[in-house]
Amino acid sequence: MLTPSTRIRLQTIIERIARSEPVSLKERIYVQKFADRDPSVWGWLKKAQRAQQEGGEKTGLDRFLARSDPEVPLTPKMMISAIGSREPLHGYDEAKVMGTCT
Numbered sequence: 001m002l003t004p005s006t007r008i009r010l011q012t013i014i015e016r017i018a019r020s021e022p023v024s025l026k027e028r029i030y031v032q033k034f035a036d037r038d039p040s041v042w043g044w045l046k047k048a049q050r051a052q053q054e055g056g057e058k059t060g061l062d063r064f065l066a067r068s069d070p071e072v073p074l075t076p077k078m079m080i081s082a083i084g085s086r087e088p089l090h091g092y093d094e095a096k097v098m099g100t101c102t
Contacts, residue, residue, distance in 0.1 A: 013030070013031050014044050014048045017048040019052075020052050
């Protein structure tokens, strides 16, 4: 578990990575040390690296992938919301997908 001050420091460095701002080697090593041990930090770092590589404003599927978080399971409604479509999926049955009875 991360302390609040460590989490804030890590997120500040990771945000700078995402914006392609200068990050020292010492800071990169610090982040990597936590990313190797903590899945949340690893996810933040991967998301930042993807944003850095792709750059620019995202739309559609790119926006969906950029917003996806491996720590949070996505429901079909969340996927539709992230993509920005208001059209229902053809043949989509939430009860069937979610394993619940109607």
